[in-house]
Amino acid sequence: MPIIEGERVSKNFGGLAAVVNVDFHIDQGEIVGLIGPNGAGKTTLFNLISGALATTAGTIRFKGENITGLKPHQICKRRVARTFQSVKVFSNMTVLDNVLAGSLFGASTGMRMHDAKAEAMELLEFVGLSAKEGSLAKDLTIANQKRVEVARALATKPELLLLDEVMSGLNPTEVAQVTELIKKMRDKGITVFMIEHVMKAIMDISDRIIVLHHGEKIAEGTPSEIAKSQKVIEVYLGD
Amino acid sequence: MIVLDVIIGGLLTGGIYALLAAGFSLQYGVSRVLNVSHGEFIMLGALAAYSLYVPFGINPLVSLVILGPIFFIIGSLTNRILFERLRRIAGSIEVFEGQSILVSFGLLFIIQNLALLAWGADERGYKFLVIPINLLGSIFAANRLVALSLAVVIGLSFFFFLVRTRLGKAVRAAAQEETGAQLIGVNIQWMHGLCFGFGASLAGFAGVLISTMFTVSPFMGLPYTIIAIIVVVLGGLGNIIGSLVGGLILGLIGSIVLHIEPGLELAVLYILFMLILLIRPKGIFGK
Amino acid sequence: MDIIRSNPERFFLLVLSIFILIILAIIPSYIADYYVSLLVSIFKFTVLTVSWATFCGPTGYISLASAAFLGTGMYVTALIGEKVPLPLVVLFGGLASFLLALLVGLASLRIRGIFFAIFTLGLSEGLRHFMNWWEISREGRMGRWVISADYLTIFYTMLMILVMTLLTSYLIRRSKFGVALQSIGEEEEAARHIGINVNAVKVITFAVTSFWIGATGGIIVTQWLYVDTSTAFDVSYSFTPTLMALFGGIGQIYGWVLGSVVFTIITELLLTEFPYYYMLIFGSVIISVFLFFPSGLVGVVIKWRKGKLVE
Numbered sequence: 001m002p003i004i005e006g007e008r009v010s011k012n013f014g015g016l017a018a019v020v021n022v023d024f025h026i027d028q029g030e031i032v033g034l035i036g037p038n039g040a041g042k043t044t045l046f047n048l049i050s051g052a053l054a055t056t057a058g059t060i061r062f063k064g065e066n067i068t069g070l071k072p073h074q075i076c077k078r079r080v081a082r083t084f085q086s087v088k089v090f091s092n093m094t095v096l097d098n099v100l101a102g103s104l105f106g107a108s109t110g111m112r113m114h115d116a117k118a119e120a121m122e123l124l125e126f127v128g129l130s131a132k133e134g135s136l137a138k139d140l141t142i143a144n145q146k147r148v149e150v151a152r153a154l155a156t157k158p159e160l161l162l163l164d165e166v167m168s169g170l171n172p173t174e175v176a177q178v179t180e181l182i183k184k185m186r187d188k189g190i191t192v193f194m195i196e197h198v199m200k201a202i203m204d205i206s207d208r209i210i211v212l213h214h215g216e217k218i219a220e221g222t223p224s225e226i227a228k229s230q231k232v233i234e235v236y237l238g239d
Numbered sequence: 240m241i242v243l244d245v246i247i248g249g250l251l252t253g254g255i256y257a258l259l260a261a262g263f264s265l266q267y268g269v270s271r272v273l274n275v276s277h278g279e280f281i282m283l284g285a286l287a288a289y290s291l292y293v294p295f296g297i298n299p300l301v302s303l304v305i306l307g308p309i310f311f312i313i314g315s316l317t318n319r320i321l322f323e324r325l326r327r328i329a330g331s332i333e334v335f336e337g338q339s340i341l342v343s344f345g346l347l348f349i350i351q352n353l354a355l356l357a358w359g360a361d362e363r364g365y366k367f368l369v370i371p372i373n374l375l376g377s378i379f380a381a382n383r384l385v386a387l388s389l390a391v392v393i394g395l396s397f398f399f400f401l402v403r404t405r406l407g408k409a410v411r412a413a414a415q416e417e418t419g420a421q422l423i424g425v426n427i428q429w430m431h432g433l434c435f436g437f438g439a440s441l442a443g444f445a446g447v448l449i450s451t452m453f454t455v456s457p458f459m460g461l462p463y464t465i466i467a468i469i470v471v472v473l474g475g476l477g478n479i480i481g482s483l484v485g486g487l488i489l490g491l492i493g494s495i496v497l498h499i500e501p502g503l504e505l506a507v508l509y510i511l512f513m514l515i516l517l518i519r520p521k522g523i524f525g526k
Numbered sequence: 527m528d529i530i531r532s533n534p535e536r537f538f539l540l541v542l543s544i545f546i547l548i549i550l551a552i553i554p555s556y557i558a559d560y561y562v563s564l565l566v567s568i569f570k571f572t573v574l575t576v577s578w579a580t581f582c583g584p585t586g587y588i589s590l591a592s593a594a595f596l597g598t599g600m601y602v603t604a605l606i607g608e609k610v611p612l613p614l615v616v617l618f619g620g621l622a623s624f625l626l627a628l629l630v631g632l633a634s635l636r637i638r639g640i641f642f643a644i645f646t647l648g649l650s651e652g653l654r655h656f657m658n659w660w661e662i663s664r665e666g667r668m669g670r671w672v673i674s675a676d677y678l679t680i681f682y683t684m685l686m687i688l689v690m691t692l693l694t695s696y697l698i699r700r701s702k703f704g705v706a707l708q709s710i711g712e713e714e715e716a717a718r719h720i721g722i723n724v725n726a727v728k729v730i731t732f733a734v735t736s737f738w739i740g741a742t743g744g745i746i747v748t749q750w751l752y753v754d755t756s757t758a759f760d761v762s763y764s765f766t767p768t769l770m771a772l773f774g775g776i777g778q779i780y781g782w783v784l785g786s787v788v789f790t791i792i793t794e795l796l797l798t799e800f801p802y803y804y805m806l807i808f809g810s811v812i813i814s815v816f817l818f819f820p821s822g823l824v825g826v827v828i829k830w831r832k833g834k835l836v837e
Contacts, residue, residue, distance in 0.1 A: 050719060072718040082719055090712035101709050104702050105721035149716075156720050273640060324817055336640045337588050341772065342816045344765055348809030356802065461761070465651055468644055502659045509652025516645045517633055 001064060003028040003191050004049070004080075004160055009058035011044055011215075018044045020215040021058070026160070031182065031192045033202040033223075036212035037235060042195045043085055045212070046162050049193075050082045051075040062160070079107050081158035083149045085165045085195075091138035098137050099123050099151045106156025123151045127181060143174045150181065154190075161185065163194040167201055175201050203227065211235070243377050245494045251383050253490020254390030255445055257483045259463055260470035261397060262441030264482035267471065268414030269434035271332060272322055272339040276347035277467055278460030280310065280439050283350065284446020285455040286358050293365050299451050303389070306443045314439025315432045321346070323431070347460070354457035364454035386448045393444055394483055401479060410434060414477045462505075469512040475522030485522070539780055547689065554681055562681055566749070568790045569684040571770060573691045573742045575786040576779065577735040578767035580695040583776050584707040585728070587639075590764040591630060591646035594653045595623040595736045597759035599743025601657065604753050607673040616683065616744040623740025624733050631729035647764060654759035661755060669754030672747050683745045691738040695779055698731065707731060773815050775824025784823050 005025035011018045019041040026032050034042050047053040049060055051072040060068045067075055090098050096117070103116040103123075111119075124130045127147040132140060137148055146166055153161060163182070167175050179201055182192055196202040202209070203223040211219040211226060213235045219226060226232055259281060266274045287306055291297040297305075321342055329335035368382040401407040412420040413430045421427050445463075449455065466489070474485030489508060496504045515522065554562050574592055582589050599619030607615050630649060637645050661667055675683075698704055706727045709717040718724050747753050766789075774785020792811070796804035819826060 052715065052719070071723075072715075073721050073723045076719055076721040084716065088713040088716035090709055090716070092712060093708060097705070101705050101717075101722075102720045104705055107721065152716075152720060273644070321813065321817070328817070328820055333586070333639050337586075337643065338816050338820075340588070340640070340643060341765070341768060342813055344769075345809040345812030345816075348805040348812070352803065352805035352809065355805075465647075469648070472641075472644065500663075502663055503656075506652060506656040506659055509648050509655060512648045513645060513652065516637060516641055516648070520637060520641055 002026055004060070004062050004193075006045075006049070006060045007058055009045070009048060009060060010056050011041075011048055011053060012056045018215050019048065019212075022212070022215075022217050024210055024217065024220075026191055026193055028159075028191055029186065029189065030207045031186055031194070031205055033206035033209040034193065034195045034212065035197070035199075035202060035209060035226075039214075040212040041215040042212055043164055044215075046082060046164055046193075046195065049075075050080065050162060073105075076105075076156055076158075077107050079157060079159040080162070081106070081153035081156045081160070082162035083146070083153055083164055083166055085168075087142065087145045087149055089137040089140075089145050089148050089152070091136070093137060094134055095124065095129055095137055095140070095148050096120055096133040098148050099155050102152040102155025106158075108157055120151075120155060123154050126154070126184070127151045128177070142169050143171075146170075146178075147181075154185070158190060160191045160193065163192060163196075165195050165197060167196055167198045170198075179205055241498070243375055245498055246491065247374070247377070247379065247387075248497075249491035249494030250487065251387045251490070252493055253487035254387050254394065255448060255486075256466055256470055256490050257394050257486030258390055258441055258448070259445040260467045260474065260482040260486045261394070261479060262438035262445070263464075263467035264438075264471045264474070264477070264479045265410070265414070265434045265441070266438035268477040268479055269410060269417075270318060270322065270431040270438075271336055271417075272318075272343060272435065273336060273468075274346075274435075274438070275340055275343040275464055276350055276460075277343075277438070277442055278462070278464035279347050279350040279354070280314070280442035280460075281446040281449065281463050282354060282455065282457060282460040284310065284443035285450035285459065286354060286446075286457070287443075288447040288450040289363060289365055289455060290358075292367065299367060299447050300385075300389070303444055303447050306447060307440045310439045310443035311436040313436075315436035317346070317439070318432050318435035322435070323428070326431075351457055351460065358457060360457060362454045362456040365450070367451045380452075382451045386451050389448055390445075393441075397441070398480065398483060411479060414479055466508070469508055471522075472512060472520075473515055473522055478522065481522060543692075550685060551682075554678060559677065562677055563749070564791075564794060566677075566681055566684050566746075567794065568787055569688045570742055570746055571766065571790045572783055572786040573684075573688050573738055574763065574767040575770040575774075575782050576691050576695050577738050579771040579776065579779075579782045580698055580735045581707070581728075581731045582768070583771065583782075584699075584704070585711040588643040588768060589646045589732070590643055590768070591627070591649050591736075592739055592767050593650040593759050593761055593763040594630075594646075595627060595739040596743040596746075596763050597650075597653065597657075597755070598622050598626055599740035600747040600753055600758040601743075602740070603744045603747050604670040604672045604758075607748070612673075612675060612679070612683075612745075612748075616687075616741050619744025620737040620741035623743070624737040626740075627733040627736035628729060631732040635725050635728065647761075650759060650761060650764050654755050654761075657759065658755040669752050669757075671751060672753050674751055675745070675748040677749075680745055680749060684742070687738055687741050687745070691735075692779070692783075694734065694738065698734075699779065703727065703731065769812055769815075771822075773811075773822050775822030775827075778824060781822060781824035788823065 002025040007023055009022045010020055022045060036042055044053065048055050051070050055068055059066055062078060062080060067078065090101065099120040100116055103119045104111055124133055127150055129144060129147050129151065132144060137145060140148065150166065167178055170178065175198055182205060186192060194202065206223055208221065209223055209226045210217060211232050218235065219229050219232050263274065263277045266272050284306055288299045288302045291302045292299055322339060325338055325342060326335055329338055368385055370381040371378050372381050372384060401411055409420065409425045410430065413425055413427060417427060470485045470489050471482045473489060474481030493504045493508060496507045578589060578592055599622065602619040602622050603615050606618065634642060634645055706722045709722060710724055710727060714724060770786040770789045771782045773789050775781030793808065796807055800807065815822065
């Protein structure tokens with residue numbers, strides 16, 4: 001059974017159809033990429049999955065349970081976490097406190113401060129930010145702020161992690177570091193669904209890729225299949 | 240007949256409301272200052288008109304012309320001295336908005352105290368054109384009709400300014416979308432000063448008109464500020480024309496309630512206000 | 527704010543607070559009545575400020591509803607004070623405020639930023655006008671006679687309420703709730719996504735902190751023989767907690783306490799020494815704080831200490 005599946009998922013904003021009848025599924029342990037030109041509805045789809053937006057139609061099931069219509073904090077507790085396209089770290093809190101917040105409120109229940117802190121430190125180590133634990137999040141570089149967001153999301157103990165353009169604005173070295181990080185997360189058993197524009201990176205790392213255009217799914221397959229797909233090439237060249 | 244009474248009475252009050260709301264809307268919409276001391280400018284206009292008329296015999300209609308530019312200058316200076324600096328210090332627009340409410344509260348205290356020192360705490364009034372006029376079977380005082388006409392004239396002029404002139408359109412653009420307006424070449428800092436000044440002038444006008452009909456005192460300001468807030472929310476924050484229309488509507492509603500259950504008008508307005516915030520915070524005409 | 531940092535400074539403040547508390551408990555026997563009522567005033571404003579800031583500080587919302595809660599507490603006492611023993615009356619005052627805050631909180635969940643400020647202002651003023659109309663047309667009166675309590679009872683009740691308020695605030699801030707509030711204030715959307723039930727946190731905190739405001743109203747009104755809607759729902763009770771918290775410095779509890787104490791004393795001084803200029807000075811102080819000392823007294827203190835360290 002897939003860890004998450006969506007059936008005819010749709011979202012309208014007034015007259016604008018942002019997501020149209022999208023079917024998708026992701027199996028446990030996969031890394032699936034979500035690509036498409038700007039405005040294709042990718043982040044909207046993430047918003048529908050994470051509960052930030054309500055669906056107009058369709059169902060989303062996580063581990064067999066219907067999560068359509070649940071609130072974001074409820075979905076988080078069911079072990080789905082996400083990062084945001086425009087980084088939403090808690091700017092005036094320290095790096096440690098950012099991740100600590102995730103540990104305290106995520107899927108774990110009744111965590112004591114002491115244990116939560118230890119866990120947060122471990123996660124900072126995992127993403128490579130131990131040296132910055134006491135710095136305020138707003139003082140970090142964009143690349144490091146993204147790490148904080150990832151660590152905070154991981155602190156909520158997700159089984160599925162939605163990454164929204166985590167590589168945008170990063171230089172090639174940083175992109176490679178994030179790629180490594182994502183592989184490490186997969187090795188720990190986390191399923192990853194990622195939106196990305198950095199083509200090379202997403203082609204390298206994904207097991208499968210879903211392509212959206214004008215809110216519709218126009219293609220799905222392995223990276224090599226997608227790279228050769230006439231439809232996809234047209235969509236990208238045509239823009 | 241009663242219906243006419245209610246309607247005309249409502250339009251009279253509504254016209255005044257529209258003026259004071261328009262000024263307030265300019266200040267919030269463009270300069271982003273929720274000016275809690277707006278009512279104090281109205282009060283100053285009213286007391287100034289009184290002081291020009293009673294000892295010197297200067298017709299309030301003339302006072303309108305004298306006080307308009309003076310208030311404009313006071314308003315622009317206030318913006319420059321207080322709010323520009325705050326704008327620079329504040330971290331974000333939300334912080335600025337929050338802080339400017341409180342700074343304007345301080346301004347309220349200062350202006351009220353100065354007025355108390357200058358005029359004393361008593362209520363005062365003067366008689367201007369208290370001549371009954373028979374209009375369609377009902378009796379109205381001439382001063383009210385004159386005030387209404389002037390409110391209409393000022394309101395319409397302002398409306399045409401906003402809709403027909405380049406500067407007016409720039410003002411509306413700045414109120415709707417500041418960054419966008421900047422991109423098309425609007426000098427936003429200058430705009431802040433201009434609109435705050437205009438807002439103060441409109442408050443002054445409203446004050447002068449009010450003084451021709453009601454008694455005035457240094458304490459009269461705050462209720463008008465609250466009404467301005469309600470009208471502006473009703474009409475849509477940032478929608479200046481909406482506040483003109485909203486003022487008229489609110490005046491009518493107040494008039495209706497006054498006839499059914501006097502004393503409850505303000506409470507009803509507040510309830511309406513809160514309902515709008517809950518259901519349609521963008522206001523009736525908001526985008 | 528690093529939550530886990532062990533802090534000798536905090537311990538010092540705690541000891542100092544207990545010391546001050548003991549002094550306050552025994553002081554009424556040693557000072558003139560005037561100072562006792564001044565202290566009561568200070569207690570009152572500190573409760574208002576700390577209650578206000580516990581919710582509004584971290585989240586950045588500006589609530590102007592304090593007057594509504596205070597007035598509610600006062601009116602509960604005015605209405606049932608003769609039939610019910612005083613401690614219960616004060617409790618009911620707190621409960622009434624709690625319920626009102628719960629309702630208001632639930633209703634206004636989706637209202638953000640400046641809208642929340644004017645919504646709560648509308649609530650305070652609207653309640654005042656409504657009660658005024660009710661009293662005049664339905665009850666045929668302009669105000670009510672209130673039971674009175676002797677000044678010592680008032681003093682100790684207020685002191686107790688103050689202590690409870692400070693405790694509540696401290697516990698909220700140091701607990702998971704405090705982290706949640708801060709997160710909500712920083713990035714509400716992200717807070718939702720890390721498992722924080724934002725709506726519940728906001729409403730509960732708002733309601734719990736309002737309880738103490740209502741209780742304060744319930745006891746404070748017994749100082750006067752008579753109360754009417756303008757006194758009970760005086761709009762300045764909505765603005766002053768905000769000003770005092772900002773004056774003291776928004777980040778820390780001790781800043782709020784400092785702000786309200788200093789502010790109340792200054793206001794008292796101004797009222798007695800310069801009754802004709804007090805609003806002028808008051809307004810100027812407010813403006814100066816925002817333009818020149820945005821971090822409040824705490825900011826001044828911090829700068830002063832940094833300066834000393836540098837020497």
